[in-house]
Amino acid sequence: MAEVGRVGPVAVPDPRRRQPGRGAWLHPAPACLRLAERRRAFPRALRVPGPVDTSAVWDHLSASRPQPVAHDMTDVGSVPRQATEGKQVDPS
Template sequence: MVQRESSKSQLVRSGSPVRTCVGCRERALAVELLRVVARAAVDGYAVVPDPQRRLAGRGAWLHPDPGCLNRAIRRRAFGAALRVSGHLDISAVAQMLEAPRDSGVNTAGESYTSKR
């Protein structure tokens, strides 16, 4: 019989939800990640944090780390994960994570246009 190494998902306790971070693409327990959802705004969508995991709609998951936020912005991952297109304002998420100003995130106007 062939012995296989157990994958990361098998190491997690059964019944614990595992999600993928849209920034770094690593799998982690849902309790370790921040859920974000898209809300309709005047000029597109606002990506807002959902720490209680109660807001309606499709969610995306992100490590509560400014580095993962920067990678998600650079990869334009929010639009694809949330299945929205157009202007995305992520200032609420950046403010919650309190990203340092020198990290590449412009906290005055975090937004980008999704090409989805």
């Protein structure tokens, strides 16, 4: 979850939750931000009249999205699953 505050008519990300005043919670997903904008949730949640500029929140979401990582799949299956998890059993 991400915290969003406001500075004037602008919604600003507050990931450390340090800004004073009323804030709004938002999932860190672009789909949730689009839905919140479409439903006009920010003016209601932040209790401000009129539209709220969310460009800073969009910038924060795009900067904090993890980049895809290419995994090396050559060693898949080399370590048995039993050896890495579960209880160890004494063979005697």
